[in-house]
Amino acid sequence: DTGVSQDPRHKITKRGQNVTFRCDPISEHNRLYWYRQTLGQGPEFLTYFQNEAQLEKSRLLSDRFSAERPKGSFSTLEIQRTEQGDSAMYLCASSPDLLAASYNEQFFGPGTRLTVL
């Protein structure tokens, strides 16, 4: 399968623990996005990488949330001191570098479902 992959698919953790998710984009895609999706809502933008550079991030991605893409390939999203409100589906998407970012289709992964007890 050459699509976007995410690991783990499901994560159950206790409040206060740290969690880290991984995203592997489609190999030739330079652009990578993280989103959060809660029940009944659409994906909510968290951050965007162009290669290894984090070019835009939501105000949500501060304090307890951090994302990295150290070598411009895979990316990790870490949540520190998890809270019950962090329970959600975390989606990763990638897109090619053919046109300006806003013109490109995003290819989504299956998501990581986080449950904080």
Add this chain to the structure above:
Amino acid sequence: AQSVSQHNHHVILSEAASLELGCNYSYGGTVNLFWYVQYPGQHLQLLLKYFSGDPLVKGIKGFEAEFIKSKFSFNLRKPSVQWSDTAEYFCAVTPTGGFKTIFGAGTRLFVKA
């Protein structure tokens, strides 16, 4: 602030009925517009997109959407739905030249066979 509004959260149709899903956005500049679909058990995938030119765009599986700039709308249509169109549909907007995509809350479509 940018926002995307989808008018219907749940739609139930019989096969062969016509479909129109509403989408309105709020943004002061030019935008690129998308409809994504998520079939049961599958990933989000692109249905169609609009950048410029002809405001009526055609996508996969017989779907089309019309951009009406004066109304800030990008409604999705299909003349005759099939049971296999049962899915959740998301309207999305990215400011031209920007990176941040805003999604609507989604519309769940159920097509009765």
